[in-house]
Amino acid sequence: xxxxxxxxxxxxxxxxxxxxxxxxxxxxxxxxxxxxxxxxxxxxxxxxxxxxxxxxxxxxxxxxxxxxxxxxxxxxxxxxxxxxxxxxxxxxxxxxxxxxxxxxxxxxxxxxxxxxxxxxxxxxxxxxxxxxxxxxxxxxxxxxxxxxxxxxxxxxxxxxxxxxxxxxxxxxxxxxxxxxxxxxxxxxxxxxxxxxxxxxxxxxxxxxxxxxxxxxxxxxxxxxxxxxxxxxxxxxxxxxxxxxxxxxxxxxxxxxxxxxxxxxxxxxxxxxxxxxxxxxxxxxxxxxxxxxxxxxxxxxxxx
Numbered sequence: 001x002x003x004x005x006x007x008x009x010x011x012x013x014x015x016x017x018x019x020x021x022x023x024x025x026x027x028x029x030x031x032x033x034x035x036x037x038x039x040x041x042x043x044x045x046x047x048x049x050x051x052x053x054x055x056x057x058x059x060x061x062x063x064x065x066x067x068x069x070x071x072x073x074x075x076x077x078x079x080x081x082x083x084x085x086x087x088x089x090x091x092x093x094x095x096x097x098x099x100x101x102x103x104x105x106x107x108x109x110x111x112x113x114x115x116x117x118x119x120x121x122x123x124x125x126x127x128x129x130x131x132x133x134x135x136x137x138x139x140x141x142x143x144x145x146x147x148x149x150x151x152x153x154x155x156x157x158x159x160x161x162x163x164x165x166x167x168x169x170x171x172x173x174x175x176x177x178x179x180x181x182x183x184x185x186x187x188x189x190x191x192x193x194x195x196x197x198x199x200x201x202x203x204x205x206x207x208x209x210x211x212x213x214x215x216x217x218x219x220x221x222x223x224x225x226x227x228x229x230x231x232x233x234x235x236x237x238x239x240x241x242x243x244x245x246x247x248x249x250x251x252x253x254x255x256x257x258x259x260x261x262x263x264x265x266x267x268x269x270x271x272x273x274x275x276x277x278x279x280x281x282x283x284x285x286x287x288x289x290x291x292x293x294x295x296x297x298x299x300x301x302x303x
Contacts, residue, residue, distance in 0.1 A: 008100035011169050011256075016099050018261040019091040026262055031088045033269055034081045037276050041077025044279035045070050051292035058288065060144040062226070065124045066282075068151045069233075072116035073275035080110040081272055088265075104166060111176075112162035114241075114271055119154045121237050122183040124230050125190035131223065132197055173248050180245050187234055194227055229285035236281060240274035243267040 008016070019027060048070045052063055083106035090098035127147070131138050161179075165172040244267040250260050283290040 008096065009104070009166075012100055012103045013096075014256055015103070015261055016091055016096060018256060018258045019088075019265075020094070021258045022262045024092065026266070027088050027092055030265055030269055031085050031092075034085045034088070034272065037269075037272055038077045038081035038085070041073060041081070041272070041275040043077075044276060045074035045077060047293055047296050048279045048282055048289070049074065050296055051289050054292045055288050058286075061127060061142050061147040062124075064144060064147045064151055065120055065127060068120045068154065069117060069124070069278065072113045072120065073278050075113040076110075076117075076272055076275040080106065080113055083109060084265075084268070084272075107165055108162045110268065110272075111165060111172075112158050115158035115161055115179075116155055117274070118180065118183050118237065118241065119158060120151070121230075121234055122187045123150060123154060125187040125234065128223075128227050128230060129190040129194055132194055170252070173252050176248055177245060177252065180241065184238060191227070191231055191234070198224065198227075225285075229281070232281050232285055233278060236277050237274055240270050240277070244271050 049067065052058070052066055052070065055063065058066070083102055086102045087099055087106050090096070090102065127142065130142055134141055161172070161175065164175070244264070247260070247263045247267045251264065254260060279293075283293050
């Protein structure tokens with residue numbers, strides 16, 4: 001039986017005990033998977049950040065949001081996943097001191113970067129909706145300075161929410177459920193409104209074409225492509241985050257137990273997987289990013 005470590009919070013000590021009671025092979029699997037995807041997320045998002053810097057056709061406002069998303073994904077691979085490996089190894093080897101030292105930092109860092117990713121994806125959907133809604137006024141109202149300020153506020157708010165786990169974990173979990181579903185609702189609503197507006201515009205342009213030249217206030221082909229690209233990012237994000245949201249609902253309803261703790265750890269790896277998927281989605285859906293990434297990869301000193 002492990003002796004209680006005074007540096008451990010009650011919550012972390014109970015989590016450590018539940019991990020020790022769980023089947024060992026699951027946590028070995030988690031460590032191996034995290035090592036692999038930590039490397040892939042770090043390398044892939046480093047390339048994406050460099051590619052974004054070289055892109056010229058993506059608007060500055062959109063680029064600021066892309067930077068935020070890619071940087072948070074880079075942070076997941078560079079910091080969050082190695083910390084989860086360290087906590088897993090601490091629990092596997094019965095090192096309570098190591099587990100209690102790293103676990104609070106791991107949880108705060110993981111919550112922080114995941115909150116930034118989720119909120120940035122929501123901000124992108126709002127930005128895409130405003131581009132359609134405002135048309136010619138978009139460049140005047142949605143300036144780079146304003147978007148950058150929004151990004152900074154998202155990072156600050158995410159850091160405050162992440163640290164709140166240390167004050168009250170129950171409130172932190174409940175707020176995660178509320179904020180997670182709110183972001184999904186807002187983002188889904190934006191894309192639904194975009195879809196409905198695009199259909200109406202298509203009908204209007206078809207009718208105008210028979211009588212007079214339609215007004216060209218927005219490149220609809222490029223806009224539709226950008227919306228579909230970010231919709232794909234949102235779809236993968238929801239697919240990766242939903243299992244964890246279900247797991248923390250189980251925590252809120254039933255409290256902690258060995259199966260519940262195992263489920264939160266397994267589903268957190270699915271969330272981290274999203275950071276390795278996003279770069280592939282950018283290359284698949286966004287032509288200029290794909291071409292810049294290919295140029296960067298060709299210049300790498302590969303064996």
